[in-house]
Amino acid sequence: MKEILSVDHVSFAYPTDDEEVKRNAVDDVSFTIHDGEWIAIVGHNGSGKSTLAKLMIGLLFPDEGNIHVFLEQLTARNIWDVRSKMGIVFQNPDNQFVGSTVQDDVAFALENKGVPFEEMVTVVRESLTLVKMEDFLDHEPHHLSGGQKQRVAIAGALALKPNLLIMDEATSMLDPQGREEVIQIVSELKRTTDLTVISITHDLEEALLADRIIVMNQGKVLDIGTPEEIFSDGDKLESIGLDIPFAMNMSNLIRQNGLDLAGEHMTEEELVNELWTSHYNK
Structure with a gap:
């Protein structure tokens, strides 16, 4: 698959009043995104995901490491040319x-x-x-x-x-209906075009639609994997202040109360379908 964006050992720290006190907002982060992928970057407030978004679109430049977009290293000289190939949607x-x-x-x-x-x-x-x-x-x-x-x-x-659409918390200020509208539009665009999507989000239901999820914690990459791989380890997510999707939480509660379920359910639709076909429609 063609490489669209790569982050290679990138670190960035905001200046502080005390020069001896320094904590990287982004700390030695590396990953690669390929043509046609939908990547969700998730993490709690302060995890570094918003700083990472600014680095990927050239609002900030790394203290260490390099970012390549369309195989070209992102610099102050070429930022406007590179951005002309990006679509960027912000929070507000x-x-x-x-x-x-x-x-x-x-x-x-x-x-x-x-x-x-x-x-x-x-x-x-x-x-x-x-x-x-x-x-x-x-x-x-x-x-x-x-x-x-x-x-x-x-x-x-x-x-x-x-070639690349980056959404930085684009649904965070919307009500449930507005959030669903935007997610459906992006899902349809992804299905019908070759658009590559990077979604920086705290909405785990939105992250479920991604091909891969990058989990950020304290400026570092904690995990990268498919939604099934990431959400299968709910304890790890909960340890950093994240939750698992509602349907998975509900599935666990149902099992704890004695009703056997065949597998993991990432969406409410999957859970309802199994409950209906396996337990009630007999």
Whole structure:
């Protein structure tokens, strides 16, 4: 598989008043992400995942180690060229809006790249259609719901046809409905395109959709694996302040109360299906 992004022994520390007191926010972190993967980076507050996100998009640069994006080392000289191949969606979509209408906002980056007007109109509509916001072309972004705002932010990122979409806590400020809307949109994009997705998140239900999960703790990589591999060791996650998905918690409680279940259930749908087919639909 083609390498999209690699982090090679990267460390970063924020300056402090006491130069002798230094704790790396990111401490000797290494991993590689390949074309078409969905990677979720999870961890509690202060685990280093947000700092890692800033390093991957060039808002910060490592004190030690290197980051390569599209096989090119990320530096201050090439940051703008590399970012032009990325789509970036932050936690608060209001901080990303620059246009007075939805279509103006999505068109902003295209205008900066000098895309011809006729092509720009087509791309804006296509991008908004991808996130099911084509009926909101002339709406003011600030009057949209939280989920709709984040979908517009994703459309703006997709308009540049990026090879890589990075979402930094993009669903953390949304209500359950808005969170579900955004996750469904990204899942569908991942299914129908070759887009590579990196999702920095504290939402374990969102992380379940990833191909692999990177668990951060105290600035280090604690574990890397598939969702099944990561969540199978609930004690390790709970020891660093993380929980396991609701369906797995419920499965364990059901077993403790004497009802035998065939396997691990990552989602509520899987659990309900087994309960229905194996225990109640007889």
